[in-house]
Amino acid sequence: MSPSLLLFIILAAMALAYHLGRKRAIGVAGGITQINRLHSLPAYYGYYAALWVGLPSLLLLLFWAGLQGQILTALTLAELPLETTANLSEGQLSLLVSDIRNLADGNLMGREPSAEVEAAAAHYQRLQGIATATLWALVGAMVLAGMAWAWQHTTPSFRARNRVESIAMIVLILFSSIAILTTLGIVLSVLFESIRFFQQVPWTEFLFGTKWSPQIALRAEQVGASGAFGAIPLFTGTLLISFIAMLLAVPVGLLSAVYLAEYAPRQVRAWAKPVLEILAGIPTVVYGFFAALTVAPFMRGLGESVGLDIASESALAAGLVMGIMIIPFVSSLSEDVINAVPQSLRDGSYALGATQSETIRRVIFPAALPGIVGGVLLAVSRAIGETMIVVMAAGLAANLTANPFESVTTVTVQIVTLLTGDQEFDSAKTLAAFALGLTLFVVTLILNVIALHIVRKYREQYE
Amino acid sequence: MNMTAEAIAVKPINLTADHLAQDQSTTITVGEISSPNPRMECRDVNVWYNANQAIKNVSLDIGQNEVIAMIGPSGCGKSTFLRCLNRMNDTIPAARVEGSIQLDGQEIQDKSIDVVPLRARVGMVFQKPNPFPKSIYENIAYGPRIHGLTNSRAELDELVETSLQRAGLWKEVKDRLDAPGTGLSGGQQQRLCIARTLSVSPEVILMDEPCSALDPIATAIIEELIDELRQQYTIAIVTHSMQQAARVSQRTAYFHLGDLVEVGTTDDIFNQPKHKLTEDYITGRFG
Numbered sequence A: 001m002s003p004s005l006l007l008f009i010i011l012a013a014m015a016l017a018y019h020l021g022r023k024r025a026i027g028v029a030g031g032i033t034q035i036n037r038l039h040s041l042p043a044y045y046g047y048y049a050a051l052w053v054g055l056p057s058l059l060l061l062l063f064w065a066g067l068q069g070q071i072l073t074a075l076t077l078a079e080l081p082l083e084t085t086a087n088l089s090e091g092q093l094s095l096l097v098s099d100i101r102n103l104a105d106g107n108l109m110g111r112e113p114s115a116e117v118e119a120a121a122a123h124y125q126r127l128q129g130i131a132t133a134t135l136w137a138l139v140g141a142m143v144l145a146g147m148a149w150a151w152q153h154t155t156p157s158f159r160a161r162n163r164v165e166s167i168a169m170i171v172l173i174l175f176s177s178i179a180i181l182t183t184l185g186i187v188l189s190v191l192f193e194s195i196r197f198f199q200q201v202p203w204t205e206f207l208f209g210t211k212w213s214p215q216i217a218l219r220a221e222q223v224g225a226s227g228a229f230g231a232i233p234l235f236t237g238t239l240l241i242s243f244i245a246m247l248l249a250v251p252v253g254l255l256s257a258v259y260l261a262e263y264a265p266r267q268v269r270a271w272a273k274p275v276l277e278i279l280a281g282i283p284t285v286v287y288g289f290f291a292a293l294t295v296a297p298f299m300r301g302l303g304e305s306v307g308l309d310i311a312s313e314s315a316l317a318a319g320l321v322m323g324i325m326i327i328p329f330v331s332s333l334s335e336d337v338i339n340a341v342p343q344s345l346r347d348g349s350y351a352l353g354a355t356q357s358e359t360i361r362r363v364i365f366p367a368a369l370p371g372i373v374g375g376v377l378l379a380v381s382r383a384i385g386e387t388m389i390v391v392m393a394a395g396l397a398a399n400l401t402a403n404p405f406e407s408v409t410t411v412t413v414q415i416v417t418l419l420t421g422d423q424e425f426d427s428a429k430t431l432a433a434f435a436l437g438l439t440l441f442v443v444t445l446i447l448n449v450i451a452l453h454i455v456r457k458y459r460e461q462y463e
Numbered sequence B: 001m002n003m004t005a006e007a008i009a010v011k012p013i014n015l016t017a018d019h020l021a022q023d024q025s026t027t028i029t030v031g032e033i034s035s036p037n038p039r040m041e042c043r044d045v046n047v048w049y050n051a052n053q054a055i056k057n058v059s060l061d062i063g064q065n066e067v068i069a070m071i072g073p074s075g076c077g078k079s080t081f082l083r084c085l086n087r088m089n090d091t092i093p094a095a096r097v098e099g100s101i102q103l104d105g106q107e108i109q110d111k112s113i114d115v116v117p118l119r120a121r122v123g124m125v126f127q128k129p130n131p132f133p134k135s136i137y138e139n140i141a142y143g144p145r146i147h148g149l150t151n152s153r154a155e156l157d158e159l160v161e162t163s164l165q166r167a168g169l170w171k172e173v174k175d176r177l178d179a180p181g182t183g184l185s186g187g188q189q190q191r192l193c194i195a196r197t198l199s200v201s202p203e204v205i206l207m208d209e210p211c212s213a214l215d216p217i218a219t220a221i222i223e224e225l226i227d228e229l230r231q232q233y234t235i236a237i238v239t240h241s242m243q244q245a246a247r248v249s250q251r252t253a254y255f256h257l258g259d260l261v262e263v264g265t266t267d268d269i270f271n272q273p274k275h276k277l278t279e280d281y282i283t284g285r286f287g
Ligand SMILES: Nc1ncnc2c1ncn2[C@@H]1O[C@H](COP(=O)(O)OP(=O)(O)OP(=O)(O)O)[C@@H](O)[C@H]1O
Pocket: B049, B052, B054, B073, B074, B075, B076, B077, B078, B079, B080, B081, B092, B094, B127
C-alpha cells in the first residue's frame, strides 16, 4: 500500500479517463464523422477528463506525503502519559519521537525499548493504517468524482481546448513560481540573518571598518571577547584578485575569440574551440591546487630571482589562475557574439576596400560590443563569487593592500572559514557570514543589472 | 558597343541560336560579348558553390562609360556573376571561381592580387541593404576615413553631404545624421548603401538590384544618377525591371540557369531578341 503504488494507479486512471473522455466526446457528437460539431478536437475532451481525474488526487497525495508524519506524531505524543513528555528538553523529545517511529517502521534499535515507547509505537502504527485507508478512499472518491464531472461537462458546445489550455498555463505558472519562491526564500533568510548580525555589529562598522578579525569568545568570561568586523579589507582583496583575473582573461579571451571567429581556418577552429571549452570544464578545485602548489611557488621563486618579495599566498597567483579559469567564458561568449554579426556587414565593409583588420576594428567590434561587455561583466561576477581557488591559493590574513605580491583574503574565503568548524549559529562571528553573503549578492546583482542596461542601451542605438 | 564585323570575325564563339546544344554546360552565348573599349573582360568564368555550378562558361566584357544591365529569372546567377567582378565570392567558403577576369588588362583572379585596392576600385551595392550599425554620417564617412580621402572634418562633412545628395537621400536625413543608419526605412537604407559606395569614388560600380525597394521618385533619382555616373565610370546593374534595364543601360545580358544566353545592345535585346529564351523572358512568358 505504498504511495508509489497509489501514484501509479492515479496515472493509470488518468490514461483511462483520457480514453473515456475522448470516446464520450465522439459519442455526444454523434460518431467520428460528426466531430466537427464539437467545439474542440476530441483529444481535448480526453485531456480535460484526465486532468479532472488526476490533478486533485495528485495534489492531495502531495500534501498528504508532506503532512502525514507530523500529524501522526502529534497525535501519538498526545496519547503518551503526561509525566513522560512534560519535563523533556527539545532534544530528548525528538530522540523519543525517532525511537517511536523507528520501532513502528520495524527498524532495529540498539537498546531495548521501554514499555511506554512500545505502546506508543503500536498506537502510531494503528494511526498509520487508518491514515492510509483514508487516503485510498479519498483518492478513489476524487477519481470517480472527477470522471463524473468531466463526463457531465462533455457536450458539443463545451470549450474543452480553452479549459485545458488554461489549466496547462496554471500548472506552468506553479512550476515557475517554485524557482522564484526558492530564490526569494534564500534571499530572505540571508537578509534576516544579516539583520540579526547588524543588531550586534553596526552596519557602518561592517561596511567602512578597515580591520577584520572576527574573534568571538566561546565562553563569556574569556578574554579578548570582542572581534572587529570591518569588511573593507575583504572587499579590496576580492577586487584585487578579480581585477588581476580580468586583466588576464579579458585580453586573452577577447583576442582568441577574434582569432577563432575571424582568422582561424576551419581545421584550427575544429580543435581549438573544444580545447578552450575543456578549460571551462576543469573543476575549480583542480585550479585551486594548481594555484597553491604550482603557480604560487613559481611566482615566489620568480620574485626571489629578481629581488622582489612575493608572499607564498600572493594575490597575484590566485588572480592569475582565476583569470585562466575565466578565459573560456570570455572567449566563447565573445566568439558567439562576433559570429552573430551578420556576414552582410563584413561584405559591406570589404566592398568598400577595407582590410580585414579595419573591418574587425571598425565594424564587427562595435557591433558586437554590447554582447562582449555583457559577457565580460558576467565573467566579473563569476570571479567575485569564485571560492575554491581563493580558499586554496589566497591567504587568510585580512590585509588592506593593493599590492598584488602580498597575501590578501576575499569575501568568499572568509565565509568559508567563518562557517567551518564547530560554531554556534547565533554568534556575531557566524552571522557575519550571512552579512558577507548578502553584500556579495547585492554586488553581483548590481553588476548584472549594469550589464543588462549596457546591452539594452547599445541595442537601441544600433538595431 | 555596336556589333562590328571584325568583332564577330575575331570571336568565333559567337554563334547563332541554331547551334545551341541542349547540354547546358556547352550553351553558347548569342550576340556580341566584347566591347570596343573594355574595362573588364571575363572569359570562360565558372562558379561553383560546393558541387553546384552557378555560373557556366560565361564570357563578357564591360566597357568604359557603359552601363550593362544583367537580367534573368531569380536564381540564375546574376548576383554570383556580379560578385566575381570584385572577388566578393572570396568571402563565401563554399564558392569556387575559375576562368579569367581582367580589369584594365590585369588579371584579378590571380591569387597574388591584393583584393583590398581591387575592391576600392570596383565598388558594390548589395542586393540586400546592409548599413553598418553606426550613425548615418558614420556609414558614409567610413570608406573615406579608411582610405584617408579627406584632410579635414570640413572636407569629410562635404563628402558625406554630396554622397547623400547624389543618392537622393540628403533631404530626408540632413537633420538626423547622428541617428542610426539601421533605423532608416528599407528604401532609405538602400540609398544609404548607394551613397556609401559613391563616397569612395570607385571606377567600376556593381549594383545588385539597387532600386528593388524604392518608390518611382527615388528610382528616377537613382536612374538619373546612374546615367550621370556613366560619363566617368563603368557600371554593371542587375535588375528585375525590364523598363529599368531599357531606360538606363546601353547593353543587356540575359542569364538563364547559370548560362549567359544572350548579350547585345539594349535596343536589340528588347526589340529583336535572337534567342528563344530571351524572347520568352522579355515578353513575360517566362520568369
Ligand atoms: N552562398 C551561397 N551558397 C550556396 N549556393 C548559393 C549561394 N549563393 C547563391 N547560391 C546559389 O547559386 C545560384 C545563383 O544564385 P544568385 O544569388 O547568383 O542568383 P540571382 O540571379 O542573383 O537571383 P535573384 O534574382 O533572386 O537575386 C542559386 O541557385 C543559389 O541557390
